Amino acid sequence: MSNTETNTTTNTGKTNAIRWGIVGAGRIARRFAESLGHVDGAALAGVWSRRAEPARALAEPHGARAFDDLDAMFGEIDAVYIATMQDSHPEYALRAFAAGKPVLCEKPAAVNARTLQTMIDAARASKLLFMEAMKPPFYPLYRRLREHLARDPIGEIGLVRAGCSIAGVPLDHPSFSLEAGGGALLDIGVYEAFLAVDWLGEALDVQTIGRVGETGVxxxxxxxxxxxxxxxxxxxxxxxxxxxxxxxxxTQGTVTIHENWWNPARASIVYTDGRRVELDEPFSGGGLNYETAHFCELLRAGATESPIMPHAMSMRMIAIIDAARRDLNVRFPFEAD
Structure with missing residues (x-):
């Protein structure tokens, strides 16, 4: 087996489960592990973290192995999910590509466009699948909304309005860490950037006002x-x-994706002719299972890029965040000149 092949078929042609390895053992890693139970043909095989005890605590309930050595884990899996803070995403993605492993990387895939391009270039050079884990477009509601508007459009779409702000985040949370690439724009705003790019295309001009806190984010x-x-x-x-x-x-109506819009389950479509359509599509498995199932399908098909979350989409999203951070003069200490 070459380093770019996955252990997804037997010599009888039957499909095996794709063996996943998780880099990181925090909250989003736990959600991903739980979501794998809702994905056909996928299983958690390994967990690696810089701290051994959280890795064991995550791996054992799922019948997986906690690895002390990241390269050793790469040798026992078919795909990697990166669930660490965004400052370390490039390091782990590049190591995975060097080991011949495809990568599903938690959002934001990188803290700036220059670093993201380096990751994309490495994936393409290795002919490996690489996708940013932006979950909303894979939810049943979002897919149904797209299908409905293709049949019964609201005219030419020209406005997206969305946001999320969370009160009471403790100051010791990694989101407040300048050294870890924190801040509202990268932790939360990347969702809104996705929605805007998905419906309106590439950003041409960004104007930002905001506040920088005592930690510099x-x-x-x-x-x-x-x-x-x-x-x-x-x-x-x-x-x-x-x-x-x-x-x-x-020009002929509006869509409201009801809160929380980034975990979409309900939408209301109101047309200028007075019609109103309600869409209700509950989700299961915590939501991360949909993007993971899509990734597994791509992997089995030998694809290196998602048609729903292509590299260009990720680049357009992070370009908005880059521009907003420049407006607010937020710069991370590890960013090169």
Whole structure:
């Protein structure tokens, strides 16, 4: 077996479970491990973390192995999910590519466009699948909304309005760490950037106002973004409560994706002719299972890029965040000149 092949078929042609390894053992890693139980043909095989005890605590309930050596884990798995803080995503992704392993990387895949491009280039050079784990487009509600609007459109879409702000995040949370690449824009705003890019295309101009906290990260940001096909108004924050819905506006109607829009389950479509359509699509398995199932399908098909979350989408999202951080003069100590 070459270093770019996966252990997904037997010599009788039957499909085996894709063996996943998780880098990291925090909250999102636990959610991913639980979601794997809802993905056909996938299983957790290994967990590695810089701290041994959390890795064991995550691995054992799922019948997986906790590894002390990351390269040793790479030798026993078919795909890698990176679940660490964003400052370390490039290091682990590049190590995975060097070991011949495809990567599903938690959002944001990188803290800036330059680093993300390095990761994309390495994946392409190795002919390996690489996808940012941006979950909303894979949810049943989001897919159904896309299908409905293809049949019964709201006209030319030109507005996206969305945001999320969470009050009471403790100051010792990694989101407040400048050294770890924290801040509201990267932790939360990347979701809103996805929604804007998905419906309006590439950003052409970004105007940002916001506040920088005592640790040096952005604690609240409000963005007006001019895109190829319209305007986005988005916000994100770490010290105010602003959980909410999302609005998509067109010339013949509006869509409201009800809160919490980033875990979409309900949407209302109101047309200018008075019609109203309600979409209700509950999700199962915590939500991460949908993006993971998509990744597994791509892996079995030999694909190196997702048509739903392509590399260009990730680059367009992080370009918005880069521009907003420049406006707020937020710079991480590990970023090169």
């Amino acid at each position: 952005d604690v609240f940001a409000s963005l007006n973004v001019r895109h190829e096909r319209g305007i986005a108004q988005i916000f994100c924050g770490l010290d105010l409560q602003g959980r909410g819905d999302a609005l998509i506006g067109g």
